[in-house]
Amino acid sequence: MSAFNISFIGAGNVAEALSARIISAGHNILSVASRSGASAAVLAAATGAEWRRDLSVPDNCDILVLAVTDSSVSEVASAVTVPDHTVIVHTAGSVPLSALMRTSRAGVFYPLQTFTKGFIPDLSKVPFFVEATDESTLKVLKELGNQLGAGAWDCDSERRRYLHVAAVFTNNFSNFMMTTGEAIASGAGFDPELMRPLIEETARKALHAGPSAAQTGPAVRHDTRVIKSHLELLSFSPEYQKMYRIISRMIIDFYKEKGR
């Protein structure tokens, strides 16, 4: 295995998680920069890297990772200065490869995971989805994905958009359902933490059997009496009611098609 020299632009939650894993996998972090200098200084210190105050990288940089918000990728990509041999990648699920505006030595290195500052996921379990302008860059990204994560999968920009919206359902929306559950319990005077064992079991079952097989509740068993009674109870919030109605309808239709 060759050790890569890697630089970062962007020092948020993705950079924090990736850089920690890059070091533990035996690669080097050369430099860290960001548009607001403070976070880059902190991450540079934490990783023993050089803190760059502009958007350049050292001459021996093999890979520059743009770990910036989806909406900044294209702007940052057009502002960086890198040597010809350096590969530039971004990590954003919703941004096409073309946003890097390069015809060679450019790629996408997308970890399918949720990142929150200060709460680092175990990247060794995470699949990386990769795409590149050329074969040799693709080879580098696959090697890196295999070393850092659970593996590297080919994924062009169009299919990555589907993956990204899938991740919004799997993580963002499922999490918000848990938030709503706690809000309803809390509104009725219960400590919302009483819902936590149910969150734990929800994940355990979904991971064991897959979420589709793990579905329980009034909608999947067509219990219209309970569904009606819940909708009545939720009359205090037309929004909750609407959400309850449409998701229950979706569950009923999904399992009707599957013949359960």
Add this chain to the structure above:
Amino acid sequence: MSAFNISFIGAGNVAEALSARIISAGHNILSVASRSGASAAVLAAATGAEWRRDLSVPDNCDILVLAVTDSSVSEVASAVTVPDHTVIVHTAGSVPLSALMRTSRAGVFYPLQTFTKGFIPDLSKVPFFVEATDESTLKVLKELGNQLGAGAWDCDSERRRYLHVAAVFTNNFSNFMMTTGEAIASGAGFDPELMRPLIEETARKALHAGPSAAQTGPAVRHDTRVIKSHLELLSFSPEYQKMYRIISRMIIDFYKEKGR
């Protein structure tokens, strides 16, 4: 601690999980009955209990647990024959205590958890919500909840309805969001199991910080460009689009009120 003699009517997933925990906590299962005899015979054999072919219990039964579907509680309660001293409880979240049609020695013993046949949750972590027609019955149910689970909480029938609808969001709906995520990934040609590390991390974060603090994604950061692009992508399914739109709107409103 006094050991209780406990009988079951109903031999489905709740009875399976409860009876296992009852035995491990040092109580006795006296008998099991159900309207379709087969499942009761299996559970009776598994717990070393008597298989009853009618809806009666042995004379020394302290507690009869009606672990039947929500819609059958009232019908089964009116058909059982029990000694005067026996406490009758049901375990259904959506069914009022009054469905047992008794003025004494009746109660509700509701475990806030999701149950699937053959996949037994760790009941020692689970909160039990209890209610009874009289103080001495309530005391028995609290003692049992403290011994079997994480504790016993007072909860009248009206507040239990809120808890039940909260559980639908926390478990049923969050699980269906994961199912939808896998369906979208699968539709784009990905192995749905690639979403599993994201499920695991979603739960890990929600359990660590609480789901409300763990929220990430385009809606919570008001990224209208990504939201629009996802809605466009979902044009192949008006239902997915509708679900995406209303949940994103709810997330935006929820965090606007919280000032995040």
